[in-house]
Amino acid sequence: MRYRSLILRRLQYKRHWTHWLTVDRFPSRSMASKIYIARQDQFDIPNAEELEELKKANSRLQEELADQKKAISEVESEVRGLQSNLTLEEIKSEETKLQSEVQEMEEKLNKLRNGVILVKPEDKKVIEDSFAEKVNQWRKRKRMFKELWDNITENSPKDQNEFKEELGLEYDEDVDVNMQSYTDMLASLNKKRKISR
Structure with missing residues (x-):
């Protein structure tokens, strides 16, 4: 039970x-x-006057708390500002580093002014030929890919952009690469070669 x-x-x-x-x-x-x-x-139950005094004390304490928070935030911002400034040792090390960089740059500038050739003509020609070959290969491969891609997607029911995303393909434009700038550079190189001959 x-x-x-x-x-x-x-x-x-x-x-x-x-x-x-x-x-x-x-x-x-x-x-x-x-x-x-x-x-x-x-518990002591306060009367109306005591309640009013408690409310006033509470509002006074709230104001003091707000003032304290404001003072703390000002001090914290000042501390952050001081911490972001460099110390004397850091300034001196930065100054020596910058002076050494300036000295290196002045030496390079003096070499260039005195006519010192930093790159040999043979090395320059090899680099230009390699650059021209790479740009031409890029152009051919881009054309071959475009022909293949057009044949593959011609009768495909899928959207080309979705299919491209599914395969993980990226065009030059997707990665902000423009072949025209490299082609223009190659044309200016060829123009300089013709003038120098």
Whole structure:
């Protein structure tokens, strides 16, 4: 047979709480649940004047808190500004580094002004020939790919852009590469060669 009993017990804590223990009894096992309720007789209920004083004190404390937060944010921003500035040692090391770079650049400039040839004509010709060959191969391969791609996608039911994405193909334009700029460079190289002959 199932029945419920109610037991009232007072616990000795810093806050005086009343401890209610409800026990449900079953034939084979028991269950318990605890409910804590604060004693109401320990609290002082303030009157209207005291409530008004508490509200004023609360608003005054809120203003002080806002002022403190503002002061903290100003100090933090000043600290960040100071941390972003270089120390004297860092400035000196940066200065020596920049002076060495300036000296290297001046040496290179003096070599160029004195007519020192940095690249041999044979090396220059080899590089220009290699560049011309690579641009021509690029042009041929692009044309061959375009012909194959047009044949493949001519009767395909899929959208060309979706099919291209599915295969993971990228055109030159997709990666911001323009063959025309390289072709113009090659044409100017050929023009210089004709003038020098």
